[in-house]
Amino acid sequence: MAKLYFRYGTMNSGKSIEVLRVAHNYEEQGKKVLLLTPVVDDRFGVGQVASRIGMQKGATVVDEHLDMVALASTERPNCILVDEAQFLSTVQVAQLIEVVDELDIPVIAYGLRADFMGQLFEGSNALLAVADTIEEIKTVCWYCNKKAIMNMRCKDGIPIFHGEQIQIGGNESYVPVCRKCYAANKKKAQN
Known part of the structure; x- marks a missing residue:
């Protein structure tokens, strides 16, 4: 079956x-x-x-x-x-x-x-x-050694947290991150 x-x-x-x-x-x-x-x-x-x-x-x-x-x-x-x-x-x-x-x-x-x-x-x-x-399918966080569970969008190496849902790209646009590193980068971007 x-x-x-x-x-x-x-x-x-x-x-x-x-x-x-x-x-x-x-x-x-x-x-x-x-x-x-x-x-x-x-x-x-x-x-x-x-x-x-x-x-x-x-x-x-x-x-x-x-x-x-x-x-x-x-x-x-x-x-x-x-x-x-x-x-x-x-x-x-x-x-x-x-x-x-x-x-x-x-x-x-x-x-x-x-x-x-x-x-x-x-x-x-x-x-x-x-x-x-x-x-x-697992991989590790870009910033630490935890399991990556999120995709963080970047522009010129700087994390961004707004925009259209779909933007086709690779390493120049996205990095895999754990939830903690995602939250820390988002907080930093808001300050």
Whole structure:
């Protein structure tokens, strides 16, 4: 019986490299993988899953017009992997549920849990509510040795705590931090 997995972590926790590793493992065994990434993630080019360590692979772009159930019915992959799943809509997560429950195809979705203000993304909220298995991909705080659980947005190396929820970026824009270091930086920014 297939399951819907949500594997979440902060920026720099290795989510995309994990997507690429799992895809490679399936393909090395001669199994078919359907790799998906939301259209909004254009950091390395639209339709690309890329890791900061330099690995990259083309993926099917998920936009508001893509019917993932029809695509999975046609392609019949052994597994579907979704990168940057926080950018999915609730309707798109419902499509993934249908793929798992009706087509018996496992789906593993990777993404951020919350934005730089500590608010859940729409896709993450939906996945946390319905995923069969929820797993955290861990990394350490940029400032100390505690587990990072938050994403802190920076501009020119200075932490900022306001702005649009979605701003695509990497190390130049975000650092993973623990709750204590997040709060200390936010307090410092307010003074």
